[in-house]
Amino acid sequence: MALAIQAPAKLNRFLAVLGRRADGFHELELVTTVLEGVADLTDSLEGEPAPELTLAITGPMGEGLVADESNLVIKAWRLLEEAAQRPLPATLRLEKRIPHGAGLGGGSSDAAAALRLGNQLFALGLQEGELLRMAGRLGSDVPLFLLGGTVLGLGRGERVFPLRPVPLEPLLLAHPGLHVSTPSVYRALQDVGYPFPEALASQPGGTAPPWRNDLTGAALWVCPPLAEVRDALRDTGGEPLLCGSGSCWAARYDTVQARDAAAGRISGERPDWGLWRV
């Protein structure tokens, strides 16, 4: 019987870079919200046992993605096979609605969905701790999708802890269709300089973490046209924040009405940009 798992996008409302580690990764403090329930910004992974492993990719954001061993869904499946010590042949269908290279974590979310799907479909009985370790091997951002909700990420982002939910302000996400490479943004931190380290632990109880992304300068260095999206959102009264390493921006507004007016204006001026209301 076929099973389907939803794979939502994420928003890092707080991303502090604390420094570069000996292994080349960066030490981070992250507060990330998994954007559950936003249908047009959620991938879906469906699968059923079959004679061999295949992956088909459809959906509005499927273009340009390959369904080979480089796909994070297949990489996750190979880790499940390693844990099960046997092949897990299945027909997999991935419906892509999250743009890739946008800082919304779509590939990471698909990988987490694949771990959960394979575990259920073949009744592997892998426990949460083991799934989290496998997720961390797939990518720094994968474990947070296994938790869902609002997550504190430490280390390179893979050490995850559930937080009390932080209510989101009315948001407008704008995607200019540019693809920004995450490694190149981290590398550019050396050119633009590391931000001053600051501990998150000092946040008083109940206070939402600041709207902050220390990768912004580096991403603008790598991809200067990103500034156009930031400025367009600012012009509508929003407070823009770069999503992860880009290229999507999320602007917060005081009211839903202000956000909706901004969406109407930007969709008229820039019909080529992807826009989502959260």
Ligand SMILES: C[C@@](CO)(OP(=O)(O)O)[C@H](O)COP(=O)(O)OP(=O)(O)OC[C@H]1O[C@@H](n2ccc(N)nc2=O)[C@H](O)[C@@H]1O
């Ligand atoms: C920037 C963030 C913020 O959530 O998200 P995206 O913009 O990718 O969505 C993440 O740190 C992206 O995490 P993820 O995309 O899983 O990265 P990984 O596959 O683990 O690593 C890709 C590359 O990014 C760099 N990297 C990643 C994480 C980290 N803490 N330090 C790093 O320097 C390394 O060069 C690494 O080789």
Ligand SMILES: Nc1ncnc2c1ncn2[C@@H]1O[C@H](COP(=O)(O)OP(=O)(O)O)[C@@H](O)[C@H]1O
């Ligand atoms: N299933 C997948 N969906 C999206 N991207 C994938 C997938 N598998 C591998 N990738 C690769 O991972 C890169 C980063 O994807 P993604 O996680 O969606 O973006 P970001 O890191 O900007 O949040 C893509 O550019 C693509 O080359």
